[in-house]
Amino acid sequence: MARSVAVTPADLRPDQPDQGVTVPRRLDVVPARATPWRLVRVSLAAPPESLVAADGVRDLLDEPELLWSPGLRQGTLAVLPRPGALTRVLLSWEWSVEAAAFTVQSWEPEPFSPAEAAALESWLRATALRLRDAEPAVEAAARRVVDDVAAGHDVSPAAPHDGSLVVVEARIGTAVVAPDARATHPRVDVLLPDPDDPGRESFVDARTGEALGERRTLEAGGEAVAFRYVVAEPVEGAEPQAHAVTVDDLAHWHDQHIQRQMLADDVRQAAVHVLAGIDPPASVAYAIAPR
Numbered sequence: 027m028a029r030s031v032a033v034t035p036a037d038l039r040p041d042q043p044d045q046g047v048t049v050p051r052r053l054d055v056v057p058a059r060a061t062p063w064r065l066v067r068v069s070l071a072a073p074p075e076s077l078v079a080a081d082g083v084r085d086l087l088d089e090p091e092l093l094w095s096p097g098l099r100q101g102t103l104a105v106l107p108r109p110g111a112l113t114r115v116l117l118s119w120e121w122s123v124e125a126a127a128f129t130v131q132s133w134e135p136e137p138f139s140p141a142e143a144a145a146l147e148s149w150l151r152a153t154a155l156r157l158r159d160a161e162p163a164v165e166a167a168a169r170r171v172v173d174d175v176a177a178g179h180d181v182s183p184a185a186p187h188d189g190s191l192v193v194v195e196a197r198i199g200t201a202v203v204a205p206d207a208r209a210t211h212p213r214v215d216v217l218l219p220d221p222d223d224p225g226r227e228s229f230v231d232a233r234t235g236e237a238l239g240e241r242r243t244l245e246a247g248g249e250a251v252a253f254r255y256v257v258a259e260p261v262e263g264a265e266p267q268a269h270a271v272t273v274d275d276l277a278h279w280h281d282q283h284i285q286r287q288m289l290a291d292d293v294r295q296a297a298v299h300v301l302a303g304i305d306p307p308a309s310v311a312y313a314i315a316p317r
Contacts, residue, residue, distance in 0.1 A: 046256030047273045048244065054253050054277070064200050068171045068293060069184035071163075071191040072300050076156065079303030083149045086142055087304060094157055094298045101126075103154045105146075105304075113137045117150045123158050126151065153302045164297045168290040176213055176286060178204030196296040200289045203282060210270060214238060216283035229258075229279055239276045 080087070088108035095102045103117040103126075112133040119126035128147040130137060138146065157164075166185065174182035184193050205212035213232040218224055225243035230236065237258045244252040255276045299305065 046254055048252050048254045049277075050252045051250055062201070064175075064180065064202065064204075066171075066175050066180050066182065066198055066200055068167075068174075068182040068196050068198060068296070070167055070194050070196060070293075070297050070300055071184045071187050072160075072194055072297075073156075073190070074192050076301045076303050077192060077194075079153065079156070079301075080149055081303070082145050083142075084304070086138065086146065090304050092153075092295075092298055092302050092304060094294075096158065096161060101154075103150055103157070105150065107137075111137075115146050115150065117147075117154055119154075123154045126154060149302075156301050157298060160297075160301055164294055164301075167297055168293040171293045172202070172286050172290050175200060175202045175289060176205070176282075194300045196293070196300075198289065198292045198296065200292070201281075201285045202289050203285075211236075211238060211275075211279075214279040214282070216241075216280055227280070229276055238271050238279075241276060241280055 086107060087105070090108070091106045093102070093104045093106070100120050101118070101123065105115045107113055107115065114131045116129050116131060117126045118129070128150065130143055130146075170185060171182045184191075211231045215230050215232045217228050217230055219226060219228050225245070227241045229238040229240065231238060239255065239257045242254040242256075243250050244254055255273045257271045257273065257276065
């Protein structure tokens, strides 16, 4: 259970300089030096059959979006067949993908014929099994791409494989920055010191492990109303690098943490679409990489 600090509006008064800075939620934005947008190329490996998996239903799908939520106990795989249509084709299960239930939810009385619905069901069931088996590889690909892009690379190659897979290239937009070689802390990770307390986040230099500060969620009435940033005190006896860290640095690093999470989500989404054999969402584009 989260243990975010509860506050009242009176607590949001200006802080003393040596106590950190409390920022109301509406003002918790990235500093003015916000990072530019980058277009990166990432390669994903997929079994050859994935690329033709949707051939039997492709005519039923117009700019589809596939939503995969594998959940340990409950899972879903849903496809939105076309933009703006109030139709969703859903596969849902508890514990076992093999026992999933298939439904078509729509405001249209008969969005698909019985044969079309059967084809969609067969495709979703095969896709769900493929995604379940590929989940570790998809997570590994997301981590690899984030690490490559955060290291400054605009191209992230696929992991080595035995040649039985097809390499698919995706183009993804991101605001993850390349490291500044002049920076004291080129990459800072945001970690949860206590997994049961997501309201407290620590800023840690990814290379040295040095603690640089903390961000604490402040709540009122169960809602996040502000965030408190506190720069860490230099460790006694250690090289005093943290003294140059500012609250703006903490806000920037937190934004980069969010940008890396968003990039990982985009990689997962691209991988899910590739494995299902359908075109990716409009925000992600891919093409077969040349040999």
